[in-house]
Amino acid sequence: MKGVYLVTDRQLCGSRGVEATVSEAVRGGAAWVQLREKTATTREFIKTALRLKTLLAPLRVPLLINDRVDVAQAAGADGVHLGQDDMPWAYARQILGPDAIIGLSVETWADVEAAQDQDIDYLGVSPIYATPTKTDTKAAWGLDGLSRIRSFSRHPLVAIGGIDADNAARVVHAGTDCIAVVSAICAAPDPFAATRKLCETIEIAIENRGTWSEI
Amino acid sequence: MKGVYLVTDRQLCGSRGVEATVSEAVRGGAAWVQLREKTATTREFIKTALRLKTLLAPLRVPLLINDRVDVAQAAGADGVHLGQDDMPWAYARQILGPDAIIGLSVETWADVEAAQDQDIDYLGVSPIYATPTKTDTKAAWGLDGLSRIRSFSRHPLVAIGGIDADNAARVVHAGTDCIAVVSAICAAPDPFAATRKLCETIEIAIENRGTWSEI
Numbered sequence: 001m002k003g004v005y006l007v008t009d010r011q012l013c014g015s016r017g018v019e020a021t022v023s024e025a026v027r028g029g030a031a032w033v034q035l036r037e038k039t040a041t042t043r044e045f046i047k048t049a050l051r052l053k054t055l056l057a058p059l060r061v062p063l064l065i066n067d068r069v070d071v072a073q074a075a076g077a078d079g080v081h082l083g084q085d086d087m088p089w090a091y092a093r094q095i096l097g098p099d100a101i102i103g104l105s106v107e108t109w110a111d112v113e114a115a116q117d118q119d120i121d122y123l124g125v126s127p128i129y130a131t132p133t134k135t136d137t138k139a140a141w142g143l144d145g146l147s148r149i150r151s152f153s154r155h156p157l158v159a160i161g162g163i164d165a166d167n168a169a170r171v172v173h174a175g176t177d178c179i180a181v182v183s184a185i186c187a188a189p190d191p192f193a194a195t196r197k198l199c200e201t202i203e204i205a206i207e208n209r210g211t212w213s214e215i
Numbered sequence: 216m217k218g219v220y221l222v223t224d225r226q227l228c229g230s231r232g233v234e235a236t237v238s239e240a241v242r243g244g245a246a247w248v249q250l251r252e253k254t255a256t257t258r259e260f261i262k263t264a265l266r267l268k269t270l271l272a273p274l275r276v277p278l279l280i281n282d283r284v285d286v287a288q289a290a291g292a293d294g295v296h297l298g299q300d301d302m303p304w305a306y307a308r309q310i311l312g313p314d315a316i317i318g319l320s321v322e323t324w325a326d327v328e329a330a331q332d333q334d335i336d337y338l339g340v341s342p343i344y345a346t347p348t349k350t351d352t353k354a355a356w357g358l359d360g361l362s363r364i365r366s367f368s369r370h371p372l373v374a375i376g377g378i379d380a381d382n383a384a385r386v387v388h389a390g391t392d393c394i395a396v397v398s399a400i401c402a403a404p405d406p407f408a409a410t411r412k413l414c415e416t417i418e419i420a421i422e423n424r425g426t427w428s429e430i
Contacts, residue, residue: 041300042282067257070285074306085256091289 001122001156002206003031004198005180007066007081010037012186019051021191026061028195030185032158032178034081034103036066049075062101069095079103081124084111089120103158107138112149124180125149127161128171131183143174150175165197172205216337216371217421218246219413220395222281225252227401234266236406241276243410245400247373247393249296249318251281264290277316284310294318296339299326304335318373322353327364339395340364342376343386346398358389365390380412387420 006025013021022033035052037045049065053075056063062078065071067086072079079101080092092102105124106112115123130140141149146159159171160180168179179202188194221240228236237248250267252260264280268290271278277293280286282301287294294316295307307317320339321327330338345355356364361374374386375395383394394417403409 042302043300046302046306068285069288070283070302070310073284073310074302085258087257087261087285087289091261095285095288 001032001158001177003178003202004029004185004195005032005034005158005160005178006030006185006195007034007036007160007180007182009182009186010040012183016191018048019055021186022052023055024191025185025195026056026059028192029199030061030195032062032064032180034064034066034180035077036081036182042068042071045071046074049077053077064101064103072096072100079121081105089118093119106149112153116152116154120155122156122158122177123149123153124158124160125176128159129162129167131162143170146171146174146176165194165201168198168201169205169208172202173209216247216373216392218393218417219244219400219410220247220249220373220375220393221245221400221410222249222251222375222395222397224397224401225255227398229402231406233263234270236401237267238270239406240400240410241271241274243407244414245276245410247277247279247395249279249281249395250292251296257283257286260286261289264292268292279316279318287311287315294336296320304333308334321364327368331367331369335370337371337373337392338364338368339373339375340391343374344377344382346377358385361386361389361391380409380416383413383416384420384423387417388424 008018010018033056035049045068049071053063064079064081065077066081069080069087069092081103082089082092083105084107089102089104102120103122103124104115104120105126106115107126125141125146127140128146150157156177158178158180159176163171163179163181164184171179185191185194223233225233248271250264260283264286268278279294279296280292281296284295284302284307296318297304297307298320299322304317304319317335318337318339319330319335320341321330322341340356340361342355343361365372371392373393373395374391378386378394378396379399386394400406400409
């Protein structure tokens with residue numbers, strides 16, 4: 001698991017819309033897409049998920065659904081991303097089966113410890129930096145928190161929260177596998193170019209990861 | 216399918232809470248319970264559903280979940296109630312299987328016609344009367360609308376919207392199978408007594424249904 005992980009935000013995508021933004025982002029190299037809808041009806045949520053699945057399946061880019069296991073099932077998505085207030089992971093695993101991708105947000109050290117025994121596919125380390133797009137989270141992990149989780153955790157890590165092309169290299173250096181972004185792509189004037197820039201930044205950072213600690 | 220069908224409303228249940236209200240309502244004779252949560256997190260929704268399932272299963276009172284197929288699966292509920300903005304019924308049937316109870320709200324005549332070919336278990340005729348608890352519905356069906364659906368539809372009918380002990384007999388007479396209520400039980404000072412009164416009213420109305428048209 002590596003690369004740029006896009007989390008959608010309908011409001012930030014604006015008149016361009018979620019599907020066009022996702023289309024541009026995967027053209028720019030996004031390797032994972034999480035559809036997040038906080039105000040849509042279930043029917044609208046499923047419709048968007050079905051359209052994204054049609055777009056992403058031929059590109060072999062996994063589609064994950066935020067929170068809603070039922071939407072993931074209806075749309076044939078590849079999995080779900082669960083927060084600590086969402087369905088407990090074990091129910092989701094039971095419902096979606098062993099092949100589904102299940103990601104779990106960790107917001108406290110207790111969450112990180114609990115996750116080690118859990119049959120989940122990655123940890124969403126949230127938030128790395130304080131961010132205006134999500135106001136219901138706990139204290140920011142910072143790069144030190146991310147490094148500490150990296151040393152401790154057996155799971156791939158997806159870092160999220162306030163990451164952009166300017167700080168992405170530092171976040172990779174701190175040990176994340178994926179860089180998840182919302183605003184840096186959804187609110188970008190050119191989501192294709194923004195994603196491409198992020199991908200390049202991450203690639204270079206990964207290549208240099210061995211030597212960075214000496215800088 | 217017949218009797219009193221309770222739809223929960225956390226706000227109307229107030230400090231008594233949803234579980235205590237449901238407990239009193241089934242003691243008073245409620246035959247169906249639909250858990251409806253519009254602001255709860257998924258985790259809270261599942262927790263409440265699990266508690267209600269534990270309460271209702273020994274009494275053989277079916278538990279239906281409003282909108283959320285995933286919550287129904289996690290809690291082992293008996294089925295779902297779907298509105299026209301919720302998951303399309305065919306996806307829900309596919310996910311939940313042939314034994315699940317699936318109810319569908321009909322708000323227009325087109326909904327009623329479309330439902331005739333659908334593998335659903337009842338129609339929620341919504342609203343019968345205008346009501347403050349649900350503001351996103353279309354024009355009220357009234358008793359005439361309900362009678363018209365009764366003549367046309369092959370499905371059992373659950374009438375909902377503004378029904379109480381004073382008008383329940385008229386709604387039964389118009390041809391419904393179940394009387395669904397929100398406020399009339401959730402906001403009642405004594406949900407047990409309120410349910411009991413509704414059940415008695417319905418029983419008498421059903422017995423007299425044959426003779427009522429002459430009154």
